[in-house]
Amino acid sequence: MLPILIKGLTLLAGGRAVLDDFTAEIATRGITAIIGPNGAGKSTLLRALDGLVRPGRGTIAFGPGGRSPAPRRAFVFQKTALIRASVVRNVALAVEAEPISAAERAARVAAALERVGLAARAQDAARRLSGGEQQRVAFARAWARRPDLLLLDEPTASLDPAATEEIERLVVALRDAGTKILLVSHNLGQVARLAEDAVVLASGKVAEHGPVDRILKHPASEAARAYLKGELPWMSFAGVS
Amino acid sequence: MLETFAEAARLLLVLDPAVAGIATMSLRVSVAASAIGCAIGIPVGALVAIARFPGRAVVVVVLNALMGLPAVVVGLVVYLALSRSGPLGHLGLLFTPGAMIVAQTVLVTPLVAALTRQIVEDADGELGEQLRAMGLSTLQRARTLVFDVRFSLAVAVLAAFGRAIAEVGAVLVVGGNIAGHTRTMTTAISLETQKGDLPLALALGFVLLAIVIVVNAAAAALRSHAARRYG
Ligand SMILES: Nc1ncnc2c1ncn2[C@@H]1O[C@H](COP(=O)(O)OP(=O)(O)O)[C@@H](O)[C@H]1O
Ligand SMILES: [Mg+2]
Numbered sequence: 001m002l003p004i005l006i007k008g009l010t011l012l013a014g015g016r017a018v019l020d021d022f023t024a025e026i027a028t029r030g031i032t033a034i035i036g037p038n039g040a041g042k043s044t045l046l047r048a049l050d051g052l053v054r055p056g057r058g059t060i061a062f063g064p065g066g067r068s069p070a071p072r073r074a075f076v077f078q079k080t081a082l083i084r085a086s087v088v089r090n091v092a093l094a095v096e097a098e099p100i101s102a103a104e105r106a107a108r109v110a111a112a113l114e115r116v117g118l119a120a121r122a123q124d125a126a127r128r129l130s131g132g133e134q135q136r137v138a139f140a141r142a143w144a145r146r147p148d149l150l151l152l153d154e155p156t157a158s159l160d161p162a163a164t165e166e167i168e169r170l171v172v173a174l175r176d177a178g179t180k181i182l183l184v185s186h187n188l189g190q191v192a193r194l195a196e197d198a199v200v201l202a203s204g205k206v207a208e209h210g211p212v213d214r215i216l217k218h219p220a221s222e223a224a225r226a227y228l229k230g231e232l233p234w235m236s237f238a239g240v241s
Numbered sequence: 242m243l244e245t246f247a248e249a250a251r252l253l254l255v256l257d258p259a260v261a262g263i264a265t266m267s268l269r270v271s272v273a274a275s276a277i278g279c280a281i282g283i284p285v286g287a288l289v290a291i292a293r294f295p296g297r298a299v300v301v302v303v304l305n306a307l308m309g310l311p312a313v314v315v316g317l318v319v320y321l322a323l324s325r326s327g328p329l330g331h332l333g334l335l336f337t338p339g340a341m342i343v344a345q346t347v348l349v350t351p352l353v354a355a356l357t358r359q360i361v362e363d364a365d366g367e368l369g370e371q372l373r374a375m376g377l378s379t380l381q382r383a384r385t386l387v388f389d390v391r392f393s394l395a396v397a398v399l400a401a402f403g404r405a406i407a408e409v410g411a412v413l414v415v416g417g418n419i420a421g422h423t424r425t426m427t428t429a430i431s432l433e434t435q436k437g438d439l440p441l442a443l444a445l446g447f448v449l450l451a452i453v454i455v456v457n458a459a460a461a462a463l464r465s466h467a468a469r470r471y472g
Contacts, residue, residue: 050374074374081371083389084471093385097376127472141375 132163274345286357307351313410392467
């Protein structure tokens, strides 16, 4: 399914261009970080990639020459939507639409719960879980969907360091299973730890796209420099040089 | 005055057959109407909440307006439909318990649908996008959201039952308040009060009040149980 070819993506909302002729070719395997200031259009970009919003203009295509079928996708949001039911029932929603047998569904859900360390909590009320555990429910859902492309929208933004570390381990495990991951994060330490390359988004456009190390150390664009200057103090906390 | 109360209390204590019969008829009619109203109103409300179709805004306005239908007008319309020359006259339902069930169903179905629409739409705002991201179809999302808000919906259902059991206009017009046949608590209370049989009216009033209080207490208990259990 690589590369991901995004061409001229334009999306108007509230009288302005949230995505403004966004063009990028994402060819690296592993994790690609999407960074940029609040309101830059990062969430909207992920939504468009998942088909949750329809851009007014532009195309999204996959594979060499853009001829591959759309990949299997999963999306983890900053705050996970949970229904008033048990953990296992919440995870089962992720495979409800899959054309597989009930037995296979149950097996996938059980494996996913095992994978994220929630097997023992399967029968607990999902909305009673801690924030970190709720995000693990989100990753169990993603895992159960067996995605080729995983979209992560600030998945650890509201978590403490220990829970963040747990989630990062799951992200790495999914990557190692061969899933292409797009990660939106303001945690530049996390970006440095996990991502191969980074796309810097500003005002709905690509300001810069390249290897993470280079962008974090030597941003070429004014937009990237301005954003990193604001966020860098965070990075030194995270122990990144 | 005191005698009236004493006699009313006696009727209740000895489980007077007239009181019991009338109360049972009321319950039968209103429970049946509420059940049918939910079977129709919940799916309709849920689909209107999440489906996008032309004219949806109009449907929402109409549903909300129907929610406040005057009972006596519903009675009149159902009367016309069920009367011998009406479109449903051949059913021979007029002045039967069946007619009262039909009238109360017409009364509470829009109420259930409108409340469901509001409750499910709020839940959809919170969960809808993530359910779509998991590939769920409109029908699957509707089902999931209805399940999620089931405790709030139960409260709506009890509200509908409360409206049905307490209304007088619709059942009076289509049922005719025939003794031993279509007499309900509300029609009996208004009739017996006029006739001067105050103890019977008062006894029925107590039963009706008790039912309304129990229903409301049940709604409150359900709500707090749900909040404790599921957050
Ligand atoms: N449906 C919408 N209607 C109006 N404004 C929107 C809509 N979606 C996004 N926006 C606006 O577009 C901008 C970018 O949003 P978003 O993609 O969430 O940015 P980011 O995730 O980078 O912070 C924000 O200013 C947001 O308010
Ligand atoms: Mg965002």
